[in-house]
Amino acid sequence: MSVNKSNIFFIINPISGGKKKSSLPSLIDQYLDKEKFAPIYAFTEYVGHASELAEEAEKKNYDIIVAVGGDGTINEVASKLVHSDKILAIIPFGSGNGLARFLNIPLTAQKAISLINTGKHQVIDTAELNGKKFFNMAGMGFDAHLSSVFAGNKKRGLKSYVELGFKEITTYKAQPYRIDIDGVKYDNDAFAISIANSSQYGNNVYISPKSSLIDGYLDVCIIHPISLVKLPVLAFQMITAKTHKSSLVKIIRGKHIKIERNAPDAVHLDGEPLQLGESLEIKIVPASLKILSN
Known part of the structure; x- marks a missing residue:
């Protein structure tokens, strides 16, 4: 059994895209490689909560922070990870999923979770509008x-x-x-x-x-x-x-x-x-x- 698991934190927006996500922790438990990762979950409760959770998580010993939701949820989480050594992952649950589609991240939760197991990542540009x-x-x-x-x-x-x-x-x-x-x-x-x-x-x-x-x-x-x-x-x-x-x-x-x-x-x-x-x-x-x- 591996003793060097990566800590991974899932920030889940329960209402994004109008899709229920109550079963998501069980899907993560089923498809995430537990030999590699030790998962923790949190569900957002209000607008801006994902940002607060990400800010707290960035200061802790998580290797990967996962935004589960649409582009708005991703924005809240990613905004706290710019210039960080943490890796952002996405499980897309939005109406459009523009960024996930561009990155060729699967739109089904099962396949998006499986992608996390690969650990494949890149460093991308971000942008600011009036800060x-x-x-x-x-x-x-x-x-x-x-x-x-x-x-x-x-x-x-x-x-x-x-x-x-x-x-x-x-x-x-x-x-x-x-x-x-x-x-x-x-x-x-x-x-x-x-x-x-x-x-x-x-x-x-x-x-x-x-x-x-x-x-x-x-x-x-x-x-x-x-x-x-x-x-x-x-x-x-x-x-x-x-x-x-x-x-x-x-x-x-x-x-x-x-x-x-x-x-x-x-x-x-x-x-x-x-x-x-x-x-x-x-x-x-x-x-x-x-x-x-x-």
């Missing part, structure tokens, strides 16, 4: 507006998100933005602006197909003002990963981005909405997070 960390995608404009409205929606899951999107998109208007990317200035009216560290929002919907988590850059994806009749074209380009060839989207790579808008409004960080002011500053933080991947 707040994000890992997959940040944005403003329509997607941030939709995230903000969806946060107050009683129904969760992809179906509810899509239905709400169809409703909101008919009345949303493009906004003016003044953008500085590594000193080069752009003035654009935009339907939305996404700051991509990885390639997709989630559910294999790609906004920046050529993005990489290890290149030291972010991709600023400016979706031009768009008529309703062109939306199916944009949707098709996103699901076929062709937006980098689209006339509807401009993608500019950079490390330091400043964005000015006319009024405070919503932004989202990994799908989680918050209200921020007119001035936004985004920076890449290269090679700053250890994460298990396939």
